[in-house]
Amino acid sequence: MSLDQLIEHCKKNDTKAQSDIYKLFSGKLFAICLKYARNRTEAEDGLQDAFITIFKKIDQYKNKGSFEGWLKRITINTVLQGYRKENVLDIVNEEDIEDTTVIINEDTINLDFLLKSIQELPDRYRLVFNLYVLDGYSHKEISQMLKISLGASKSNLSRARLKLKDKIEQYQLDLNSSNYK
DSSP states (O other), X not given: OOHHHXXXXXXXXXXXXXXXXXXXXXXXXXXXXXXXXXXXXXXXXXXXHXXXXXXXXXXXXXXXXXXXXXXXXXXXXXXXXXXXXXTOSSOOOOOOOOOOOOOOOTTTOOHHHHHHHHHTSOHHHHHHHIIIIITOOOHHHHHHHHTOOHHHHHHHHHHHHHHHHHHHHHHHHHHHHHHTO
């Protein structure tokens, strides 16, 4: 069955088609949830919530544009909605924003370390960092999505980068010192 046919069957609440759509896209959507989540369990919950929303709103998909892009937007919005409910985004003072550059030795920093470091960021920093750096949203779009000021978006990104920079530098120092022993 083609993707267009699967979508049409999903619009008729065909559970087999829903299962096939889940199998096709759950891996990519889980990766998105994992970027925004604090841990794996939270990412799994986000994925489940996203698919519930996807199947409720699948009638709104009009076969214009990328279906995968539509799924990704719903997934990101579903995850962000959970954070908005928790009020983790509104405690920000706008301060001087630093431009932070991190030099990463790709031979010593692995993807698991980076993902774990991002997941450990405070919610408001992690969300802005992911939206801006990993998903390419502008500060204006982020401020609208998260219902925060433009300055808060920029400030949160700067703080996220500083925290990540500190973690990466410490990790590289620890690695270098263990290599000399």
